[in-house]
Amino acid sequence: MKVISIIIKDLKTVLSDKQAIITTMLMPVILMTILSMALKGSFISSDDVVVEEVKIAVVKQYDEIIDSEIFTKTLEEKLDIALTGDEVNPEEIFFEDFLGSKEVSKLINYRVEEEERAMELLAQGEISAIIILPEKYIYNMKINLLTPFRNNVNVRILTHPDRTIDGEIVASVMEAYTNTMSSIIIGKNVLIESASANDIGGEGFDNIDEVMEGMTDLVEGMNVSIENITVHGRQSIKSSDYYAVAMMTMFILFAAGQGGRMLLEEKDNQTYQRMVIADISKTHILAGKFFAIFLIASIQITIMLIYSYFALKVMWGDVSSIIVLSITSAFAVAGLGIFIASITYRAGNYRMANLFENVVIQVMALFGGSFFPLDLMPEIIQKFSFISLNGVALKSYLKIILGYNFADISSDVLILALTGILFTIAGVIIFNKEVAENAKHSKIKTA
Amino acid sequence: MLKVKNLYKNFGNIIAVDGINFEVKRGEVFGLLGPNGAGKSTTISIISTLIPPTKGEILFEGESIFENSKNLRQKLGIVPQDIALYPTLTGYENLVFWGNLYGLKGAELKKRIKEVADIIGLNGRLKDKVEKYSGGMKRRLNIGAALLHHPELLIMDEPTVGIDPQSRSHILDTVLKLSAQGMTIIYTTHYMEEAEELCTRICIMDEGKIIASGTKQELVELVNEKTQINIKLDNISDNMLQIFKGIPGVYDATIIGDTVTLFGENGSILLAEIISKALEENTKIQSIDIQKPNLEAVFLHLTGKALRD
Numbered sequence: 001m002k003v004i005s006i007i008i009k010d011l012k013t014v015l016s017d018k019q020a021i022i023t024t025m026l027m028p029v030i031l032m033t034i035l036s037m038a039l040k041g042s043f044i045s046s047d048d049v050v051v052e053e054v055k056i057a058v059v060k061q062y063d064e065i066i067d068s069e070i071f072t073k074t075l076e077e078k079l080d081i082a083l084t085g086d087e088v089n090p091e092e093i094f095f096e097d098f099l100g101s102k103e104v105s106k107l108i109n110y111r112v113e114e115e116e117r118a119m120e121l122l123a124q125g126e127i128s129a130i131i132i133l134p135e136k137y138i139y140n141m142k143i144n145l146l147t148p149f150r151n152n153v154n155v156r157i158l159t160h161p162d163r164t165i166d167g168e169i170v171a172s173v174m175e176a177y178t179n180t181m182s183s184i185i186i187g188k189n190v191l192i193e194s195a196s197a198n199d200i201g202g203e204g205f206d207n208i209d210e211v212m213e214g215m216t217d218l219v220e221g222m223n224v225s226i227e228n229i230t231v232h233g234r235q236s237i238k239s240s241d242y243y244a245v246a247m248m249t250m251f252i253l254f255a256a257g258q259g260g261r262m263l264l265e266e267k268d269n270q271t272y273q274r275m276v277i278a279d280i281s282k283t284h285i286l287a288g289k290f291f292a293i294f295l296i297a298s299i300q301i302t303i304m305l306i307y308s309y310f311a312l313k314v315m316w317g318d319v320s321s322i323i324v325l326s327i328t329s330a331f332a333v334a335g336l337g338i339f340i341a342s343i344t345y346r347a348g349n350y351r352m353a354n355l356f357e358n359v360v361i362q363v364m365a366l367f368g369g370s371f372f373p374l375d376l377m378p379e380i381i382q383k384f385s386f387i388s389l390n391g392v393a394l395k396s397y398l399k400i401i402l403g404y405n406f407a408d409i410s411s412d413v414l415i416l417a418l419t420g421i422l423f424t425i426a427g428v429i430i431f432n433k434e435v436a437e438n439a440k441h442s443k444i445k446t447a
Numbered sequence: 448m449l450k451v452k453n454l455y456k457n458f459g460n461i462i463a464v465d466g467i468n469f470e471v472k473r474g475e476v477f478g479l480l481g482p483n484g485a486g487k488s489t490t491i492s493i494i495s496t497l498i499p500p501t502k503g504e505i506l507f508e509g510e511s512i513f514e515n516s517k518n519l520r521q522k523l524g525i526v527p528q529d530i531a532l533y534p535t536l537t538g539y540e541n542l543v544f545w546g547n548l549y550g551l552k553g554a555e556l557k558k559r560i561k562e563v564a565d566i567i568g569l570n571g572r573l574k575d576k577v578e579k580y581s582g583g584m585k586r587r588l589n590i591g592a593a594l595l596h597h598p599e600l601l602i603m604d605e606p607t608v609g610i611d612p613q614s615r616s617h618i619l620d621t622v623l624k625l626s627a628q629g630m631t632i633i634y635t636t637h638y639m640e641e642a643e644e645l646c647t648r649i650c651i652m653d654e655g656k657i658i659a660s661g662t663k664q665e666l667v668e669l670v671n672e673k674t675q676i677n678i679k680l681d682n683i684s685d686n687m688l689q690i691f692k693g694i695p696g697v698y699d700a701t702i703i704g705d706t707v708t709l710f711g712e713n714g715s716i717l718l719a720e721i722i723s724k725a726l727e728e729n730t731k732i733q734s735i736d737i738q739k740p741n742l743e744a745v746f747l748h749l750t751g752k753a754l755r756d
Contacts, residue, residue: 012535271531277523
């Protein structure tokens with residue numbers, strides 16, 4: 001009952017402080033909205049990016065021999081030309097000249113797989129993308145490269161939702177490939193047109209009128225469609241998803257900062273002494289503060305979850321996982337708050353709490369990926385991301401959004417819980433020690 | 448009700464409380480009078496079980512408060528020297544919180560808050576935030592928070608410091624009312640007038656020691672046969688003080704600000720001598736008055752310094 005009274009009083013105290021409300025509740029909502037909007041469309045994120053080498057699988061849906069035979073047959077029937085098509089080898093162009101080139105091979109490591117196996121590998125995260133070369137790829141490419149005709153080639157790229165950066169890399173490289181191929185095709189057609197105009201080439205171009213019809217939109221002859229597929233129910237991360245999580249996990253730290261002032265404020269206001277005289281134990285006082293911080297963080301999380309869900313359309317994923325993770329995050333924040341409160345109480349001034357709010361939270365935010373996705377940060381920062389409580393929470397929330405199971409975030413949940421416990425124990429020890437020292441040596445104010 | 452026996456408290460090399468003894472009887476208003484730094488608040492803090500003594504014993508209802516603090520804490524109301532309230536909460540919320548801590552709840556708490564609000568005269572202002580209260584109103588609420596659980600012993604530590612005369616008067620009336628209801632009160636102050644007005648018995652403290660104790664009458668009797676003469680001069684010097692001290696019949700003389708205070712027998716004869724000496728020294732007298740002995744005089748007599756020093 002007494003602990004509940006302390007909790008209610010602390011909550012009322014915090015909620016009656018307009019500046020505190022702005023800092024802890026309003027600011028994150030505004031920031032997540034601004035950042036989501038500002039970075040919409042351009043945002044990419046991943047939790048495991050290997051920029052040096054993206055592993056992909058290439059699926060051949062075509063049959064090279066059949067395609068080549070059809071090509072020869074078609075030319076004979078339609079154009080009355082005896083052409084084997086051996087002059088160009090689209091497979092060689094794609095695999096050796098393109099994927100095997102020095103520049104591309106630095107970025108992309110490919111293997112050729114059956115479609116089913118490739119999908120398995122993508123689902124397991126073994127590869128980041130699949131390039132699917134469609135049926136009649138060889139036939140269509142030969143037509144495009146050797147004849148004035150234009151056949152549509154639709155290359156599909158399937159990317160792993162967790163590895164959108166890898167997907168972007170593969171897509172960009174493929175786009176460069178299709179642009180190059182289109183340029184070659186255009187050049188070839190210009191050559192044919194010129195030959196026709198100058199009556200070069202003889203009988204082979206008897207049906208040139210028919211040929212010319214297909215020339216105008218040759219640039220569109222080869223398309224690449226990129227599909228960010230859902231693997232085992234996982235979704236990709238949008239800017240609104242990322243910054244909803246990033247701001248939420250960063251700003252709950254301010255609850256710890258606020259809680260960090262509570263004990264010394266009680267002492268300075270003489271209310272701490274009054275509570276002791278009212279026979280309220282240190283344990284009750286600390287427990288009251290702990291749960292007050294816990295509830296403030298929980299209120300923050302709840303507000304941000306609801307706001308981002310309705311206003312930013314963030315799909316938070318599995319509700320039970322979100323609840324467990326939110327409770328654990330608030331617990332860790334409460335433990336941290338008690339620790340800061342104790343060292344602030346021991347210091348006898350608010351420098352520690354100020355330092356935490358003005359420096360430590362910012363450093364944690366940076367190292368935890370609340371400002372920028374960790375993938376974009378220098379390696380050294382990525383290595384030290386584990387020091388940030390918000391970073392652990394952020395990673396776990398993103399995993400839930402991506403569709404991971406609770407088992408996948410259980411280790412992070414455990415880390416958060418342990419962090420909370422350790423900070424609480426440290427805070428209790430420091431506080432008890434300080435109270436004992438105070439009773440022995442402190443000079444109290446006299447009238 | 449409360450016995451303080453041979454109490455000491457050192458803070459390092461500083462002796463804050465130096466072997467004091469006193470007893471507070473049930474139903475009385477017991478005054479601890481002394482200047483700043485006399486050791487009053489330290490004594491109060493030890494009685495309140497906030498800090499342990501270096502040595503000594505305190506018995507509440509015959510039981511050591513250091514062995515069993517619970518009994519005392521349940522029956523003790525404390526009005527700290529500072530405003531021990533939550534400024535961003537309303538007066539009502541503050542009273543609810545402190546009432547809850549003493550186990551009051553529901554209708555009982557509401558009823559008690561109303562009663563207390565009547566006593567402290569804040570019934571119409573409890574919905575306001577404490578930060579919007581005047582200094583006097585905060586002091587009154589500070590007292591109210593200590594009254595909620597019907598304490599048997601109320602300790603008031605300088606409850607009138609820094610407030611307007613009207614609020615001060617209200618607080619003094621409240622103390623008298625509570626005393627009339629039978630509450631035992633320990634009242635610390637450095638205002639001699641308050642101690643005179645309120646307290647049935649008074650301990651005068653200085654530098655951690657009790658230098659005198661008793662009823663007001665008993666204390667005043669210590670200087671009863673003496674006359675106190677206060678002379679305000681244009682130019683005060685140590686030489687002048689020595690001259691005054693040399694007047695036959697003057698027991699003691701001291702300078703406080705621009706006033707010389709003399710103690711001696713037979714005021715009218717002394718007065719003539721004093722004026723004569725001042726004229727001889729070519730010192731202009733601005734004012735002169737003869738006072739009846741009071742606690743200020745007692746303190747001055749015992750310590751050679753003023754209470755407000």
